[in-house]
Amino acid sequence: MANYYDELLKICGFEDGEIKKEKLRIDKTFERLELGPEDMKTAEEWVRQNHDVELAGVRKLLRAWLKELLDMVLAKDEGKKIIYYGFPTIQGPGMAIKAAAPEELYVACPDVVLCHTLGQIFNKLTPVLEAGEENGLPPGHGLCTLQTIRVGGLAKGIIPVPDLVTGSSYYCDMGSKTDELLHEKYGHRAVYVDGSMDSRWGEYPEYLPQRVEFLGGQLNKLFEAVREVVGVEVTSAAWDKAMSISRHLFHSIGQLTQLAMADPMPISSVEVGLALQLSAGSTGKAITEGPEAIDILCQEVKQRIDRGIGVVEKGAPRVIDFAASFSDPSITHMMENAGLAVAATLLSAPPPKSIQPTTYTTPGEIRAEREMQSGIYHSSFGFAQRFVDAVKDLGLDGVIWGYQYNCRPMAEASHLIKEWVAESAGVPVLSLEMDIYDSRSYSAAALRTRVEAFAETLRVRKAVAKV
Amino acid sequence: MEIMHKLASHLKTRLVELNRAKQQGRKIVGYTPGGYLPEELILASGAIPICLIRGGDHSVVELTGAYLCRWIDTFCRAQIGYAVSGDDPYYSIVDLLAIPITDNHIRAISDITDHSTDIEVFPFGVPHMKEESTFSYYLHGITRLKAKLEALTGTEITKPKLREAISLCNRERELFREISLMRKSGPVPISSRDFVALNHASFLADKEVMVEILESLYKELKGRIALPDGHPRILLTGSTLAMGDSRVLDLIDEAGGEVVIEEFAEGIRPYWENVNPDGDLMKALAECYFMQRVPPAWFRPGNERRDFLIKLAKDFNVDGVIWYQLMYRESYKTESYYFPDKLKRDTGLRMLTVESDYDPSEMGPLRTRIETFIETIRGKRHG
Amino acid sequence: MIVAGVDIGAATAKAVILSDDKVLSSSVIPTGYSVVMAAEAVTKEALLRSGLSMSQLEYIVSTGYGRRAVSFANKALTEIICHAAGVSSLMPQARTIVDIGGQDSKVIGLDADGNVSNFVMNDKCAAGTGRFLEVMAGVLGVEISEMGAISLLGKEPCQITSTCTVFAESEMVSLRAEGKSRENILAGINKALVHRIAIMGQSVGFREKVAFTGGVAKNIGIRKALEDGIGLKIWVPEEPQIIGALGAAILAKTELASLTQIR
Numbered sequence A: 001m002a003n004y005y006d007e008l009l010k011i012c013g014f015e016d017g018e019i020k021k022e023k024l025r026i027d028k029t030f031e032r033l034e035l036g037p038e039d040m041k042t043a044e045e046w047v048r049q050n051h052d053v054e055l056a057g058v059r060k061l062l063r064a065w066l067k068e069l070l071d072m073v074l075a076k077d078e079g080k081k082i083i084y085y086g087f088p089t090i091q092g093p094g095m096a097i098k099a100a101a102p103e104e105l106y107v108a109c110p111d112v113v114l115c116h117t118l119g120q121i122f123n124k125l126t127p128v129l130e131a132g133e134e135n136g137l138p139p140g141h142g143l144c145t146l147q148t149i150r151v152g153g154l155a156k157g158i159i160p161v162p163d164l165v166t167g168s169s170y171y172c173d174m175g176s177k178t179d180e181l182l183h184e185k186y187g188h189r190a191v192y193v194d195g196s197m198d199s200r201w202g203e204y205p206e207y208l209p210q211r212v213e214f215l216g217g218q219l220n221k222l223f224e225a226v227r228e229v230v231g232v233e234v235t236s237a238a239w240d241k242a243m244s245i246s247r248h249l250f251h252s253i254g255q256l257t258q259l260a261m262a263d264p265m266p267i268s269s270v271e272v273g274l275a276l277q278l279s280a281g282s283t284g285k286a287i288t289e290g291p292e293a294i295d296i297l298c299q300e301v302k303q304r305i306d307r308g309i310g311v312v313e314k315g316a317p318r319v320i321d322f323a324a325s326f327s328d329p330s331i332t333h334m335m336e337n338a339g340l341a342v343a344a345t346l347l348s349a350p351p352p353k354s355i356q357p358t359t360y361t362t363p364g365e366i367r368a369e370r371e372m373q374s375g376i377y378h379s380s381f382g383f384a385q386r387f388v389d390a391v392k393d394l395g396l397d398g399v400i401w402g403y404q405y406n407c408r409p410m411a412e413a414s415h416l417i418k419e420w421v422a423e424s425a426g427v428p429v430l431s432l433e434m435d436i437y438d439s440r441s442y443s444a445a446a447l448r449t450r451v452e453a454f455a456e457t458l459r460v461r462k463a464v465a466k467v
Numbered sequence B: 001m002e003i004m005h006k007l008a009s010h011l012k013t014r015l016v017e018l019n020r021a022k023q024q025g026r027k028i029v030g031y032t033p034g035g036y037l038p039e040e041l042i043l044a045s046g047a048i049p050i051c052l053i054r055g056g057d058h059s060v061v062e063l064t065g066a067y068l069c070r071w072i073d074t075f076c077r078a079q080i081g082y083a084v085s086g087d088d089p090y091y092s093i094v095d096l097l098a099i100p101i102t103d104n105h106i107r108a109i110s111d112i113t114d115h116s117t118d119i120e121v122f123p124f125g126v127p128h129m130k131e132e133s134t135f136s137y138y139l140h141g142i143t144r145l146k147a148k149l150e151a152l153t154g155t156e157i158t159k160p161k162l163r164e165a166i167s168l169c170n171r172e173r174e175l176f177r178e179i180s181l182m183r184k185s186g187p188v189p190i191s192s193r194d195f196v197a198l199n200h201a202s203f204l205a206d207k208e209v210m211v212e213i214l215e216s217l218y219k220e221l222k223g224r225i226a227l228p229d230g231h232p233r234i235l236l237t238g239s240t241l242a243m244g245d246s247r248v249l250d251l252i253d254e255a256g257g258e259v260v261i262e263e264f265a266e267g268i269r270p271y272w273e274n275v276n277p278d279g280d281l282m283k284a285l286a287e288c289y290f291m292q293r294v295p296p297a298w299f300r301p302g303n304e305r306r307d308f309l310i311k312l313a314k315d316f317n318v319d320g321v322i323w324y325q326l327m328y329r330e331s332y333k334t335e336s337y338y339f340p341d342k343l344k345r346d347t348g349l350r351m352l353t354v355e356s357d358y359d360p361s362e363m364g365p366l367r368t369r370i371e372t373f374i375e376t377i378r379g380k381r382h383g
Numbered sequence C: 001m002i003v004a005g006v007d008i009g010a011a012t013a014k015a016v017i018l019s020d021d022k023v024l025s026s027s028v029i030p031t032g033y034s035v036v037m038a039a040e041a042v043t044k045e046a047l048l049r050s051g052l053s054m055s056q057l058e059y060i061v062s063t064g065y066g067r068r069a070v071s072f073a074n075k076a077l078t079e080i081i082c083h084a085a086g087v088s089s090l091m092p093q094a095r096t097i098v099d100i101g102g103q104d105s106k107v108i109g110l111d112a113d114g115n116v117s118n119f120v121m122n123d124k125c126a127a128g129t130g131r132f133l134e135v136m137a138g139v140l141g142v143e144i145s146e147m148g149a150i151s152l153l154g155k156e157p158c159q160i161t162s163t164c165t166v167f168a169e170s171e172m173v174s175l176r177a178e179g180k181s182r183e184n185i186l187a188g189i190n191k192a193l194v195h196r197i198a199i200m201g202q203s204v205g206f207r208e209k210v211a212f213t214g215g216v217a218k219n220i221g222i223r224k225a226l227e228d229g230i231g232l233k234i235w236v237p238e239e240p241q242i243i244g245a246l247g248a249a250i251l252a253k254t255e256l257a258s259l260t261q262i263r
Helices: A008-012 A018-031 A037-049 A058-072 A092-102 A112-120 A126-134 A146-155 A174-184 A211-230 A236-259 A269-281 A292-309 A329-337 A363-374 A380-394 A414-425 A442-466 B002-012 B014-023 B040-046 B058-067 B076-083 B091-092 B104-116 B132-151 B158-183 B192-204 B205-225 B247-255 B281-292 B303-315 B328-347 B358-383 C035-050 C079-090 C130-140 C144-152 C165-177 C184-200 C218-230 C240-262
Strands: A081-085 A105-109 A164-168 A189-192 A317-319 A339-347 A400-403 A429-434 B028-031 B048-051 B096-101 B121-125 B233-241 B258-265 B322-327 B351-356 C001-008 C012-019 C022-030 C059-063 C095-099 C105-110 C116-121 C210-213
Touching: A008 A018, A008 A058, A008 B132, A018 A058, A018 A105, A018 A339, A018 B322, A058 A105, A058 A112, A058 A269, A058 A292, A058 C001, A058 C022, A081 A211, A081 A363, A092 A105, A092 A236, A092 A339, A092 A363, A105 A112, A105 B091, A105 C210, A112 A146, A112 A269, A126 A146, A164 A211, A164 C144, A189 B322, A211 A363, A211 B132, A236 A269, A236 A292, A236 B132, A269 A292, A269 A317, A269 A339, A269 A414, A292 B028, A317 A380, A339 A380, A339 B258, A363 B096, A363 C095, A380 A400, A400 A442, A414 B104, A429 A442, A442 B076, A442 C165, B002 B014, B002 B192, B002 B205, B014 B048, B014 B091, B028 B091, B040 B048, B040 B132, B040 B158, B048 C012, B076 B091, B076 B104, B096 B104, B096 B132, B104 B121, B121 B132, B132 B281, B158 B192, B158 B205, B158 B281, B192 B205, B192 B247, B192 B258, B233 B247, B233 B303, B233 C210, B247 B258, B247 B322, B247 B351, B247 B358, B258 B303, B258 B358, B258 C210, B303 B328, B303 C210, B303 C218, B322 B328, B322 B358, B322 C105, B328 B351, B351 B358, B358 C116, C001 C035, C001 C079, C012 C035, C012 C165, C012 C240, C022 C035, C022 C240, C059 C079, C079 C095, C079 C105, C079 C210, C079 C240, C095 C184, C116 C184, C116 C218, C130 C144, C130 C184, C144 C184, C144 C218, C165 C184, C210 C240
Parallel strands: A081 A105, A081 A164, A164 A189, A317 A339, A317 A400, A400 A429, B028 B048, B028 B096, B096 B121, B233 B258, B233 B322, B322 B351, C001 C059, C095 C210
Antiparallel strands: C001 C012, C012 C022, C095 C105, C105 C116
16 A cells, blocks of 8 residues: 655655554644645655765665654654754753653754755745744844744644743844744743853953853753753753763764765765754654664765765865755755865864863753853854864865854854954855755855855865965 | 033033043043943943944945845944944044943944954843843953953042942933933923933933933923823834934824833933942942843843833823834844734734834835824824 | 825826715826826826816825825825725725735725724835836736736746745746746746735734725736635725725815814
């Protein structure tokens, strides 16, 4: 007995028995997502075009994302208590909460899940975005499109109403404001993990210890709210458990990002993004499915490296981008088709070498200290410095500063970051106003000319350097 | 009003005075508006505080294209324009620019001024919630500021000096409060344009001169018998009401509305609470400026401000609310979606949202919106 | 009593002359560069058609973005107020007006007495206005007057994803390159425009009956897309373009009546 989605799910690494076993859940999920036979045709074509599905590891990653989608859409039906966190997120707290009661809780960043499934697999994010626009976040005002997806997903009943949300109040204003909008509408509790980005330009890697204590205290407070709202105690044992069960995942991701830097680039940055962002969006399938999928992928990538197979030609200019598009893989492919090896993203770049052993004792402060040291949430200068470090450490030829225009922490210093990175790293920087969540206005076609011109510049520069 | 003329002439010579003071070795400390900078500290250090509150000019906003993209709050982009162009004498005169970092828009002023101009910047964080830990963080920020000011001026901020400054600033707030409260009901003795002008002046004027002016104005207003007017009474609220950005006030006026109370993140000095002059004065400053202050829309959550708006609407007997936000200040934009429902539920009042990028071409549609709104309120009252 | 309503829009100027409850005449001309001249010309043309002269007009209300430039008007009122009055006179059951003009679009809520209870206007962006259609017509080489009829033939509307006129323009080009039919592209454009109107109008709410006015209401494709988009039947007056001027004339009559009463 064939289902209209069998073909797609097989492309995405599902096995026959598995589809059979999950049939009811899949039917229910797809019905809620309004995904019919027509959509499967689109999706099959889209996935084949945009994902390296000849690699079993890629198929398994798509499968992990799809299974995460099922878990999310059905979380309420399946009696889970639901906790959402915001992106960007401090990795760890979500994992720790989930580890404290894995059977009872569903913990994720729901908009990131929708980007990687409705966007990357079905190419059908537009109705969700439109629903978000109709429910409080209108277009034309530079409002965060990731939040628009969250609002739209809830309005359409795709994302179940959570019991608790926690936002990145230490970084952006919009995530918190959206949590508030949704609280007004659905009444769930919101915990704002606050902080303050008040360092001076040039201050990184220095910072005031008070920033760590403040943010650390806020993270610790989150666990109290979890206990109050869903009755789950996040003990230090849960932290240790989260650390140990996610160690494999992060180790695998680290290995993959390393391998992806080979010349010729053996795998598209799109697939590295699938792996990397799984750890940012999910605490469930990221742990249960992620490591195996990534390990398989690593093996396949190694074989490609051994055979000298690449997705761009050997010797192509190597660049770092801020992040691979969360929802539209065709943008990153456009860059690669222009002859650029997107060897790294800011999210996958190696951590700074300056990280010292911690002297803090509470889980919150330990995480907060780590965030200060890693630069991205330290300040725009810290953010810029990470690009500079990556260029130097990885010997890159250029930087694509594809800033998220509707993300204020990036927009506030959009041009400064370009200037600073170009000066300090000594390589060309392409400043590209873009949207990694919503490609309706910032499509591959709209960005292509600038990227191709940049690629040409880098090639000429490389050729001249050789002479 | 003669007093307004006196104030205007004080402001006219203010820059000359400041230059003279600077030549004589006084330090001039600029700061960004938002109400989170205790001026008392600057005064007690012997420096002169200047709040940078100019705005409304589109051409200045356009100057910033080389420094950042356009998706940042219009007022904040304007400040960057003034700072990088060197066209604003107030920006050119400051020895230090203190910036309470409230949201990412204000942070843009700090980062870009720091990197792209010779102005020395001193940012310190304002948390977005009221708790013990956030109070400590704010207190730590202003304590750092105190040390910075002492180093800059070479003057120790002693307790008696600080107490004296607090008492002066308390008197200023008190007078603003009393004058504002005269508009609670019945005929309005002072127009919103004058009240806003006083507020803006207080950011630049000599503090003692300002208090004197407010004292005599208060006396004059108390003795004045205003004629009943019957204009629809408006609560004007929003993100920033900058000095030089008078379009909305003018249009409300032209349309026959009367603004009786203003509430803004930037542009109106918070005057509802005083600093306790006894005990630990640094704590008292943090208490007043952070804990007691009704916070702007970027607070998480922002319901304290929204409840306060409802209270103001009731206390000041308003007939409608006009919400004036600048482009790309996302916290205001987002709240303007769900606040009208609450306002309607709690007061039966309607709200008009208007938005600006300081662009002259917005004038026509802005006028249509405001005229229609005032007209429909009038229709309702008479109908 | 004989009164007039003069509506000076960005693209066209309109005038309506009313004798008590009866429309004596109306006229529509392009506004051109001089608002002052357009106001005079459009009023004179309407007067000519009714065989009256300026001095016979007892009261004149001007409206539209050029309302303040009509020096001979007794009063200037916004087009929102006037549209409400115009629609209510023709369709007293109307509770919502969708008005899409050349530069502006509006959604107006009406109470049971036909007064404005709430309204929204488009922001700076042209995506939800007649200007959007004009630009798209230009790109596709279609006459504006034909756009509606052609779009009705598009059975599978293209997904026009861009919400910005500038981006949508380049999207048109690539859709054409992909070989999408003109009909389907036009149907997609209508959907995109209606989406903007739906977002804009949500704070007012769409309640029956919904009247659709303004120049764009003549476009049959947009009418259908609007009905589909908001899920309600819409009513379009016979001459949707002159509703503002008609409302202004009706309000002129009311003003005059109250003045006479006072005297």
